[in-house]
Amino acid sequence: MGRKSNRNQNNQRGKSPSASQLARKIKTFLDNHYGEEYSAKQIIKKLEIRDSLSKNAVEPILIKLVENGTLSKSPRNYYASKKDPDFIIGKVDYVNPRFAYIVPEDPEKTDGDILVKEVDLKQALDDDRVRVMVYPNKGRSGRSEGRVLEILERARDEFVGRVEISPRFAFVVPDFKKMHKDIFVHRGDLEGAQHNEKVVVKLTEWREGDKNPTGKVTRVLGKAGVHEVEIHSIMAEFGLPFEYPKEADAEANAISEEISKKEIQKREDFREVTTFTIDPADAKDFDDAISYRRLENGNLEVGVHIADVTHYVQPKTALEREAYERATSVYLVDRTIPMLPERLSNGLCSLRPNEDKLTFACVFELDENAKVLKHWIGRTIIHSDRRFAYEEAQENIDKQGGDFFEELTHLNELAKKIRKHRFQNGAVNFETVEVKFKLDEKGTPLGLMVKERKDIHKLIEEFMLLANKYVAEFIFKKNSGKDTFVYRTHDSPDMDRLEVFSGFAKRFGHNLDLDNERQVSSSLNKLMDEIQGKPEQNVLEQLAIRSMAKAKYTTEPKGHFGLAFAHYTHFTSPIRRYPDMMVHRLLQHYLNGGKSPDAEDWEKKCLHSSDREKRAADAERASIKYKQVEYMSLAEDKDYEGIVSGVTEWGVFVEITETKCEGMVRVSDISDDYYEFDERNMRLIGTKSKKMITLGDKVSVRVVNTDIDRRTIDLEFADNDEKTHRTRTPR
Known part of the structure; x- marks a missing residue:
């Protein structure tokens, strides 16, 4: 089963091309081999011209193309194109063994991605940064084509794969789908790996002309198919750390649990105010707590208190360096790879119940319509009264009983009003389907369930969004956006991509109104409501997300389309996200009256954090996919x-x-x-x-x-x- 029929080509065999067709063919060939010279004989051979009529026509056509200035001719009677190609820099997207696309760093320089055939990749691999010559003429597909001239930066030189050993040599077959070359390993470089074991292999050499690179095994992971080995394979594939550095661990263990009176005096004291945390049942790193207090004027005070990580993690320490390097916690299907060592993530910083904890807070005064009348941002100390799992808190709301059910119910009512107002302002409601596995003690999947988002999840989400929004607006308004800060931005969607998505939605019987760009959000929300619980829900949600721009961290004070916020940041999860630590540092710096630091260094940290966020998401997806494959095999x-x-x-x-x-x-x-x-x-x-x-x-x-x-x-x-x-x- 091929992709394109050969019948038309077969019918053309035996027919000589016209002089103009042959001239075009020669010109295209030489244009696409800019900088190279060919004799008439070589051109005949390269173009596979077999009939004598066409062979005899080549020389006169070449002379004519030289006369009209299209080609140049050397004293040795070699011909070359005079048409200058474009040169671009981009990243390799190695989609299949036959070709790759080069995604340009500057999209305005080209008409889309550049197709490069495998033979023209110059040993470039997926995600490598390369310099490419773009051919002046487009290929048969109508797409720009080119060839790699230089590999500027290798994205990775280590791969995870399965060893295949023969009597004289061995190969590692990489797990990574976009690595289409097996890696040759000398038997002396196997580090004791046995046939069919999973290993990490490092590329050591790839000589010109060699079909496959050569590598050396650096780590033996174990027998393929075993749960622990496969998870370690995913960790190694994405460059995730296996352990915490000793120096950073030692720093964490040396931090005192004592909270001094002097430190308490610097903070607003909320220890007597009703406070609780609501998290997943298996969570140990409690980033955020909610305080609840009725004011004498009848309004409600709601505090969003966030673990004060930067009180413990100081600049220029091993802890800080490692937190920056990791930039995010990674949640695989069976484990968490934390950004911070356990001593901090599950201990000192975690807002555990019945313990005094240091926090950074955004405190709101709300009326019964959930309108924010006042807000205050600063450092606090809290004493959580209760640790709720989501299921427990939801049950208390549903049955109207249990610990703090009245406070939870009231907060839920306010959250629904905040949410309604947010959607009225143009926020988009993306409710993605999340899969969770029930695993036995060996990691074998026993069952699969779709996570259900209930009111309690939305309650926490709304108050976290509110805090993030007000922190961003506080800094922006302070100096009209001129002060360096870390924002979470999300560009408006590309209307062409939305048109394509709209066409797909129509096939399921759903209409998306794109005539009025201002109404795109409400039209998307209507569609998302329509597909809830339907078989096409997950497919259309994923396609809708793919048609959107990607959210990112930046120092540019742009808006967030998906949330319909003029300014937004990440303030509420510093135990698991480095950008939140950056936000806490800058926020306290400005609260202390500090001047705006240089944006360039902070922008570099934003780019690094966005890259690490993508790595974590890819690794998490890979671990879920592994369990899905295993589940379907059983x-x-x-x-x-x-x-x-x-x-x-x-x-x-x-x-x-x-x-x-x-x-x-x-x-x-x-x-x-x-x-x-x-x-x-x-x-x-x-x-x-x-x-x-x-x-x-x-x-x-x-x-x-x-x-x-x-x-x-x-x-x-x-x-x-x-x-x-x-x-x-x-x-």
Whole structure:
């Protein structure tokens, strides 16, 4: 099953091209090989010109192209293009073994991403920073093409994979889907690794002309398929740390638990005010607490108290350096890799009940309509009265009983009003589907559930958003945005991408009104409400998010489209996010009357934090995908209902409705017709039957293979010809 029919080409065989066609062919070839010279004989060979008529025409055409200034001719009768190409710098997106795309650093310099064939990559790998020559003429696909001239920066030189050992040599087959080259390892560089074990391998050499790079095993992880080994493989693949540095750990252990009277005197004392935390049942790092107090004037005071991490983590310490390097805690399917050592994250900084704790707070005075009448920002000391799991707090609201049920109920009513007002102002309601696994003691998935977001989750979310917003606005208004600060920004969506998304939504029977750009948010919210609980919910939510800009950290005081806030920051999670620590530091600096520091250093920290945030999200997704693959390898062998969640030229992605697991049906495995890829409309079309397989189609599939190494699930359509049905083969 190919992607494009060869019939037209076959019909053309034996026909000589016209002089103008041949001239175009020669010109395109030389343009695309800028800086290189070729003789007439070499051009004939390179262009595979076989008929004598065309061969004889090449020399006269070359002379004519020289005369009109298109080509240059050397004294040795070698020809070269005189058309200057463009040169760009970008990052490699190595989508498949045959070619990669180069994503330009400056998008305005090119018409989209640059396609580079594997032979022209000059040994560049995924995410490498490269310099590329862009060919003057576009390729057959209508896309700009080019070739890599230089690798400016390797993104990674270590890979995780499975060792395959033969009598004379060994290869490591990388887990990373975008690493399409096996890595050769001399038997003396295996570090004791056995056949089929998982290892970390470091690239040591890649000589010009060699098909594969050479590497050396630096760490043996263990037997492939074992839970602990696979999780360690994911950690190594994404460069996540396995342990905390001794120096930073020692600094954390040396910090005193004592809170001095002098320190208390610097703070507002909330220890007598009703205060509680609400977190996941298995959480230990309690970042935030809510205080609740009725004022004499009848209004309500709500305090959002955040762990005062920067009181304990001082600049120019090992703790600070490691927190910056990690920049975020990473939540894998079975463990947390913390930004801070446990002594701080689960101990000193965690707002545990019945203990005095140091906090940074944003305190609001609200009326019954949830309107903020006053607010105060500063350092506090609290004494939490109760640690709630989300489920406990929700139960107290539902049954109207239990600890602090009246306070929780009132806060919930206020949160709903704040939320309603936020959406009226244009916020977008993205409720993404989250999957959670029940694991046994060996890490084997016993069950899979979709996390449910209830009122109590939204209560905490609204008050955290409120605090983040007011902190950002406080700094911005202080000096009209001229003071250096760390903002969390989110650009408005690209309308062209939203148009594409709107077309996909229509296939499910949902309309998105894009005629009025000001009404985009409300139209998106209407759509999100319509799809709640429907089979297409997860697919459309993911597609909607992909059509949006990515939120990022920056010192530029731009707005946040998704939340409809003019200014926004991250203030509420300093135990697990370094940008929040940056915000706390700058905030206290300004509260102390300090002048604005140079923005450049803070912008570099913002970029680093955004990069680390992406790494953490990718690692978290990989760990979930690993468990999904394992779960489906153990699941019942039956037909599953699913929705087409993606279409490419080589396969159809299907999300299984029952388990939320995504797998792929390869085009080569669809036997009822020969399918061609319609990229514009993201669909496959049968050449004979004209049958279409389109994003959003409801289908029935079977699992035929699961590959834990690559974290992939191979599917086939359940109505595929019976003769092609294969027995499931887990690996």
